[in-house]
Amino acid sequence: MLIITCPNCGSRPVEEFRFGGEIPQPPESITDPFERDLDQVWMFTNVAGVQTERWFHDAGCHRWLTATRDTSIDRFVD
Amino acid sequence: MHAPERLDGLRVVATPDALDHAWFEGDVVVFRIAHDEVIAFGAVVAEVPDEHAIVERETAFVGWGLSYPEFDDLVARHVEWPLPTERPALAQGMAAGLPVKLWFEHDRVLLVVSSGFAHEVVERFRLPAFAESVKKQDTRRMRA
Numbered sequence: 001m002l003i004i005t006c007p008n009c010g011s012r013p014v015e016e017f018r019f020g021g022e023i024p025q026p027p028e029s030i031t032d033p034f035e036r037d038l039d040q041v042w043m044f045t046n047v048a049g050v051q052t053e054r055w056f057h058d059a060g061c062h063r064w065l066t067a068t069r070d071t072s073i074d075r076f077v078d
Numbered sequence: 079m080h081a082p083e084r085l086d087g088l089r090v091v092a093t094p095d096a097l098d099h100a101w102f103e104g105d106v107v108v109f110r111i112a113h114d115e116v117i118a119f120g121a122v123v124a125e126v127p128d129e130h131a132i133v134e135r136e137t138a139f140v141g142w143g144l145s146y147p148e149f150d151d152l153v154a155r156h157v158e159w160p161l162p163t164e165r166p167a168l169a170q171g172m173a174a175g176l177p178v179k180l181w182f183e184h185d186r187v188l189l190v191v192s193s194g195f196a197h198e199v200v201e202r203f204r205l206p207a208f209a210e211s212v213k214k215q216d217t218r219r220m221r222a
Contacts, residue, residue: 010159013159016177060172
């Protein structure tokens with residue numbers, strides 16, 4: 001079972017959460033603020049490895065949290 | 079075991095420090111559902127030392143008071159996450175596919191859900207439905 005540690009509620013099964021997507025980091029080569037915003041919202045890295053994601057605790061505290069997950073083995077890492 | 083009761087109170091959103099020092103009038107059970115939000119069941123008046131605090135009346139929950147044997151028999155087997163050992167304590171999460179809040183006191187457990195899930199709780203946990211008197215009142219109101 002995939003477990004997410006919520007800072008308000010503790011360790012809970014992933015079924016209690018809603019996936020909010022990865023938090024992309026725009027490349028340094030993009031310097032224009034508008035272009036950076038556009039890149040951050042619409043361009044995804046979708047790495048096979050560790051990525052930072054947002055999750056919403058739907059069945060608990062109703063708060064967003066940030067977690068890092070290794071997508072290659074589908075496990076959360078500290 | 080008793081039929082569920084509607085839980086009225088106040089929902090307060092404020093800074094964590096302000097919630098630590100908040101005061102509620104009445105016979106109150108305070109659920110700290112997040113670091114910056116509480117639901118104070120039974121509260122009528124709140125004093126929160128935060129000028130930007132949001133205080134709203136909360137009427138969307140119902141609760142069942144269960145003894146520990148009843149809780150172990152009917153509810154605990156549906157919970158897949160670790161339950162708190164200290165008392166009193168709040169735990170919130172999914173049980174039998176429903177988002178529930180569990181308030182553990184020394185002699186009873188209060189099972190709280192949004193009122194929209196009340197009928198699901200009755201079916202999935204086999205808990206008593208609303209009291210007969212409430213049903214009759216509702217029927218009369220619908221006919222009128």
